[in-house]
Structure formats: C-alpha cells, structure tokens
Amino acid sequence: MFETSVSIIVKPEINVVNNADHTDKSDAVVLKKGFSTGDYSYKFDLKSDGTGKIFYSDFLEDSEEIFHEVNVQEFAVEIEETVRAEIDLQSRENLLEDSEIETIRKDIYQEKLEEVFWEEINQTLDDPFFRSLYDESEWGEEFKCENGTVEEFEEFLELCVLTEREIGSPDDYLLVEAETEFEEAGLSDCSYHTERLEELVDIACKYFKPSGFGYGYNDGCYDRYSGYSMSSESVSICLSESSKTPAREKMLGMIKLKEKLARMHIPSEIIERLTAF
Numbered sequence: 001m002f003e004t005s006v007s008i009i010v011k012p013e014i015n016v017v018n019n020a021d022h023t024d025k026s027d028a029v030v031l032k033k034g035f036s037t038g039d040y041s042y043k044f045d046l047k048s049d050g051t052g053k054i055f056y057s058d059f060l061e062d063s064e065e066i067f068h069e070v071n072v073q074e075f076a077v078e079i080e081e082t083v084r085a086e087i088d089l090q091s092r093e094n095l096l097e098d099s100e101i102e103t104i105r106k107d108i109y110q111e112k113l114e115e116v117f118w119e120e121i122n123q124t125l126d127d128p129f130f131r132s133l134y135d136e137s138e139w140g141e142e143f144k145c146e147n148g149t150v151e152e153f154e155e156f157l158e159l160c161v162l163t164e165r166e167i168g169s170p171d172d173y174l175l176v177e178a179e180t181e182f183e184e185a186g187l188s189d190c191s192y193h194t195e196r197l198e199e200l201v202d203i204a205c206k207y208f209k210p211s212g213f214g215y216g217y218n219d220g221c222y223d224r225y226s227g228y229s230m231s232s233e234s235v236s237i238c239l240s241e242s243s244k245t246p247a248r249e250k251m252l253g254m255i256k257l258k259e260k261l262a263r264m265h266i267p268s269e270i271i272e273r274l275t276a277f
Helices: 071-092 098-124 150-162 195-208 247-263 268-273
Strands: 003-009 030-036 041-047 049-053 062-068 143-147 173-177 212-215 228-233 234-238
Touching: 030 071, 030 098, 041 071, 041 098, 041 228, 062 098, 071 098, 150 173, 150 195, 150 234, 150 247, 173 195, 195 268, 247 268
Parallel strands: none
Antiparallel strands: 003 030, 030 041, 041 049, 049 062, 143 212, 173 234, 212 228
C-alpha cells in the first residue's frame, strides 16, 4: 500500500502530516496516494497550487508533472470529515484499536484520491491511462445498428451473398466494418469483393447505420491509450454455403432481396440492376 498523507508545508523543510484543518492560504497542501491500472500501480500527489506529479518508479526524476483544478485544501477537509464520520459510526458498535482506525483512514484516502484521479485528472493528460482492458465503458463499443438489429443486418448481408451469381473464392468471407468516429461503415479491405456486393453493402450500411469499435495493442505503452489503436468492429459472412446454393434457391433469394430493397426505398432501376439474374 502507498503511504497516505496530507501535508501542510509551512516552510520547505517542515512537513506537518494529516493537518487538514490548517487554513493559512499561504501554505501548500499536498495530497499523496496512488492509483492502479489493469496491471500496474503508480504514486501521485496533488498540490494546492494546481500542480502535481505522477511517479513511475521510486526514482523521483522518473515522473510526469500534471496540472489540475481540484481545490486540494477543501478536498482534504472533505476526506477528513468522511474519515471521522466512519470512525464514529464504527466506534458505536465496537471499540476500535489504533490499527483499525489507521486502516479506515488509509482505505478512505485511497478510495477518494483514486476516484478524483480517474474522474478529474486522467482525462486531462496528453496520454491518459486506462483502468482495465475489460472496462467496456471506456474500452470499446459492441457492434450495433442505429436502424434495425444486428441480426437483421446480417440476414440482409447473407441474402446479398446468396444471390451472387458466382462466388470465385468459396472459402473466403464477406467482412463489413462498422462506423467509428474516424471511418465510415463499409466493406473491409480484407473482404471478398465484387462490384455488386460493394454496392449492396453500401446500401445496407446507409440504411442500418452500424457502429462499434475496439482497440488493438500497437506495441506502445501497455496501460496508456497511445499503446493501442482504434479499429472498427465487424461482422463476417461465410461464403462456402452460398457457393453451393442451387439456382432455384438463388432465384427465390432474388425475390426476397427485391422486397427488402423496396422497403429500404431504393430506386426501382437500382433494384432491377442488382437483382437481375
């Protein structure tokens, strides 16, 4: 565990610990604690002058200066009040030993300071940390459709593949990537491709509006965003079954495809061209 302290620095060589009630605004208040990412733990401090540091090792020079808008003096008082309230609450049930009181204090400082780091400081860094690869709220978005469902989107793509007159690479896949803030939805560069399929996929993406993204490790810093690159979520349609489909089933598929395209309000001349057998 990292040492928890609130430091009131009256002179550079004097350090009064846990004096959160000191009100002289000329004095500097320093809160010291740590935070944990998915695999690592770091120490950091916050100063009442709006600066602070993240320490990456026990060597003080191995650090990064940070700037913040946390009112450190008020925050220190707030933490102390929370500590006292918790000690008072637990003391009503059992007589607390000094070690138990110190544990309460450390746990609350850890919780409060780690919370303020993630909520108010991390996002202001040039290269933010992340808590965990498995934190879905920050680490990606599953494939989804703004209009209709993912199942309906996949069914439409399967119908597009089924109605291809000829499939040149039956062991290949139709790969469609979702929209991200950087890329539009569409056929992947790695996908099986024909001009007809590309046009149908473009129609499907404009209608269903799929979105979703994830991150892949790019050999950078393991627990910071610069170490990962955003990529689109995708769906894949296997071509092998459709390559064996009899002509009669393909013709029936064309009828279904016409109906679906008509419900999407695609112009009739485009429908006729894309469903001509």
